Amino acid sequence: MSVAREPIGVIGTGYVGLVTAAGFAELGSDVWCVDIDADKIARLQAGEVPIYEPGLKELLARNVERLHFSTDLATALEHARLLFVAVGTPPTYSGDADLSAVHAVVDAIPAASDRALVMKSTVPCGTGASLLRVFGEQGKDALGYVSCPEFLKEGSAVNDFLHPDRVVVGDHGDWAGDAVTALYAPLDAPLVRTDIASAEMVKLASNAFLATKISFINEIANVCEETGADVVEVARGMGLDDRIGAKFLQAGIGFGGSCFPKDVDALKQLAGNSGYHFQLLTAVIEVNELQKRRVIGKLHKHLGGLAGKRIALLGLAFKPNTDDMREASSLVLSARLHADGATITAYDPVAEEQARKLVTGITFAGSPLEAVRGADAAVLVTEWRELVELDWKLVAEAMSGRLLIDGRNALDPETVRAGGLLYEGIGRKALEARPSEASLSGGPT
Numbered sequence: 001m002s003v004a005r006e007p008i009g010v011i012g013t014g015y016v017g018l019v020t021a022a023g024f025a026e027l028g029s030d031v032w033c034v035d036i037d038a039d040k041i042a043r044l045q046a047g048e049v050p051i052y053e054p055g056l057k058e059l060l061a062r063n064v065e066r067l068h069f070s071t072d073l074a075t076a077l078e079h080a081r082l083l084f085v086a087v088g089t090p091p092t093y094s095g096d097a098d099l100s101a102v103h104a105v106v107d108a109i110p111a112a113s114d115r116a117l118v119m120k121s122t123v124p125c126g127t128g129a130s131l132l133r134v135f136g137e138q139g140k141d142a143l144g145y146v147s148c149p150e151f152l153k154e155g156s157a158v159n160d161f162l163h164p165d166r167v168v169v170g171d172h173g174d175w176a177g178d179a180v181t182a183l184y185a186p187l188d189a190p191l192v193r194t195d196i197a198s199a200e201m202v203k204l205a206s207n208a209f210l211a212t213k214i215s216f217i218n219e220i221a222n223v224c225e226e227t228g229a230d231v232v233e234v235a236r237g238m239g240l241d242d243r244i245g246a247k248f249l250q251a252g253i254g255f256g257g258s259c260f261p262k263d264v265d266a267l268k269q270l271a272g273n274s275g276y277h278f279q280l281l282t283a284v285i286e287v288n289e290l291q292k293r294r295v296i297g298k299l300h301k302h303l304g305g306l307a308g309k310r311i312a313l314l315g316l317a318f319k320p321n322t323d324d325m326r327e328a329s330s331l332v333l334s335a336r337l338h339a340d341g342a343t344i345t346a347y348d349p350v351a352e353e354q355a356r357k358l359v360t361g362i363t364f365a366g367s368p369l370e371a372v373r374g375a376d377a378a379v380l381v382t383e384w385r386e387l388v389e390l391d392w393k394l395v396a397e398a399m400s401g402r403l404l405i406d407g408r409n410a411l412d413p414e415t416v417r418a419g420g421l422l423y424e425g426i427g428r429k430a431l432e433a434r435p436s437e438a439s440l441s442g443g444p445t
C-alpha cells in the first residue's frame with residue numbers, strides 16, 4: 001500500500017522546475033506548478049512540453065494526474081507547505097546573479113504564511129541569510145527557508161533527478177529541512193544535511209570545480225599540440241587515477257550552457273565582493289573564451305583566409321541531447337566565421353529553432369549531408385550521436401574540401417581518415433587524408 005506523500009509547489013517551470021516537478025510527481029507527490037509565463041502554462045496544461053529533455057515528456061505524461069499548472073501562486077500556497085523555487089538567476093552586467101525573480105516570489109507570499117521556500121535556483125552564498133532578513137522585514141517570520149541545490153545535467157536531467165550522486169539540504173534544522181529530507185528519502189542517495197551557507201557554496205564550488213577541470217584539460221590539449229602528445233591518451237592515463245577521475249576530462253572547444261559560465265562568474269564575483277581575488281577562476285574563464293576561438297586558428301592554418309570559404313557546422317547546441325543554445329561555443333564560432341567572411345551552413349538535430357533566435361548569417365540545413373555539401377571544411381561542434389556516427393565517406397563525397405575538425409574529440413581519427421578526410425582534433429595530431437583522396441581546397445596545409 002502506498003503512503004501519501006507531501007504535496008509540493010514548484011515555482012518556475014524551466015529545466016530545473018519541470019524536472020523537479022515531474023520527478024517528485026513520479027515519487028508520489030501532488031505537485032502544484034506556477035509560472036508567470038501564461039503561454040508556457042497553457043502549453044503545459046495542454047500536455048505540451050516547452051523544452052527538449054529526454055524522458056521528460058514521458059515522465060510528465062505518466063504523472064499527469066498529480067501535476068497541476070497555474071499562473072497563480074495562491075494555488076500552490078493553498079495545497080503545499082514546501083514551495084520549491086526554480087526561477088532564473090541570470091548574471092547581471094557586474095557578474096552578480098540577478099535575484100529579482102527570487103525576490104518577486106518572496107514579495108508575492110502573504111505575511112503570516114507558515115510555508116517554506118526551498119531554493120533550487122542557483123544563488124550566491126549568503127542569499128539564504130539575506131532572504132531570511134527580508135522575511136523578517138516583511139513580517140513573514142513564520143516563513144521557513146531551505147537551500148536544496150540542484151545538480152542535474154541537461155540532457156540527462158530525468159535520470160539525474162531519480163539517481164542523484166547526493167542530496168544537499170541546508171537549513172536551520174527545522175521542520176522544513178526534515179520535510180525536504182523525507183521527500184528525497186526514497187531515492188536512497190547520500191545526504192549532506194548542513195547549514196544554509198554551506199549548501200549554497202557546495203553548488204557553486206561544484207560547478208566551478210568541474211569548469212576548472214575542463215579548462216585544465218583544454219590547456220593540456222593545447223600543450224599536447226605543441227609537443228606531439230595526444231590529449232585523449234593523456235586524459236585516459238590521468239583519469240584512471242581515482243583521485244582525478246575520468247569524467248570531465250574531455251578536451252574540446254570549451255564549455256557552455258546556462259550554468260558553468262554563469263556560476264564561475266558568480267563565484268568569482270562573490271569572492272571579489274568580499275575582497276578576495278579568485279585568480280584561478282579568472283584563468284578558467286579566459287582559457288574557455290580562447291578555447292572557443294581555437295577552431296578559427298585551425299581553419300586558417302589549413303584553408304588560409306576564410307573569406308568566401310564555405311564552412312559546415314555539425315551541431316550547434318552547447319552539448320548533445322538538448323536544444324539549449326545558451327553560451328554555446330557555436331555562437332562565438334559562427335560569429336567569428338561570419339566576421340571573417342565565411343559562408344556558414346549548419347545542422348543540429350533539435351537546436352535549430354533556438355539557434356535561429358540567436359545567430360545571424362547561418363543557412364540551416366535539414367540534414368548533416370546537406371550541411372556539408374560543397375563545404376571547404378566541416379566542424380563537429382556538438383557531439384550528437386547522429387553526427388558522431390556519420391558515414392565519413394559520404395561526407396567526403398559531398399564536400400568540396402577535405403578538412404574535418406573534430407571540436408569535441410568525439411571521433412575516431414582513423415575512421416574519418418579512412419572516409420577520405422583530413423582529421424584535425426583538439427590536442428591531437430592531425431591525420432592527413434589518404435594521399436590519393438587528399439585535395440584540400442583553398443590553400444596550404
Ligand code: UGA
Binds near residue numbers: 255260
Ligand atoms: C552542469 C553540471 O554538470 C550539473 O551538475 C549542474 O547541475 C548544472 O550545470 C547546473 O548548474 O544546473 P550542464 O550545464 O547541463 O550541467 O552540462 P554539463 O554536462 O556539465 O556540460 C557543460 C559544458 O561543459 C558543455 O558545454 C560540455 O560540452 C562541456 N564539457 C563537459 C566539456 O567540454 N568537457 C567535458 O569533459 C565535460
